């Protein structure tokens with residue numbers, strides 16, 4: 001696991017953007033695994049800027065998102081499909097036919113999980129998977145205790161995750177309690193993984209990832225078993241590792 005320390009959120013976003021631009025330009029038909037949340041927003045802004053400047057094109061990119069809330073339609077402003085369109089897809093030359101966000105309102109959610117998994121395989125697997133990290137150490141919506149052998153599945157969100165994500169909703173009651181999420185094994189099958197962490201709220205989880213054992217109690221710790229992981233972290237998220 002390579003750890004790159006940067007000053008702050010902006011520096012993390014820029015570093016992550018140049019990391020991805022390099023891969024997108026190098027790979028012929030890049031398959032990206034994408035994430036939502038506050039962490040990658042700055043990165044997506046930087047990618048749009050790089051696109052506008054002609055430094056990168058998304059026309060040959062295919063993407064698969066990590067997760068989606070169960071029960072939210074694509075056009076719901078809190079859905080992750082909407083987030084991706086709003087924060088990235090609508091501003092670059094990616095084809096919407098080449099993006100797949102799990103469908104959280106599929107009538108058969110189990111089949112939707114199988115379909116997401118199969119679509120990733122059919123595309124040839126994910127070249128670079130982008131990840132944030134939850135304050136509880138989750139990756140995707142794989143909460144502590146999720147088996148490392150898990151594939152895309154319907155998951156129950158922890159109370160702490162619902163609480164953390166309620167900032168995007170009018171009230172905590174509106175936060176869905178379930179999601180479709182790529183599993184840990186799905187994530188680990190990616191050829192390369194880029195994890196971003198910014199801010200004091202992630203410092204505890206990051207310390208467990210860097211200094212702790214590999215355990216299903218800290219889902220992100222599984223990344224230590226992957227041969228090609230880069231972590232870009234800002235100073236605030238590094239505080240506990242530094243013993244502050």
Ligand code: PGA
Pocket residue numbers: 036037038039040132133134135138139140
């Ligand atoms: P955040 O979420 O980027 O909104 O902090 C990250 C995560 O929970 O994985």
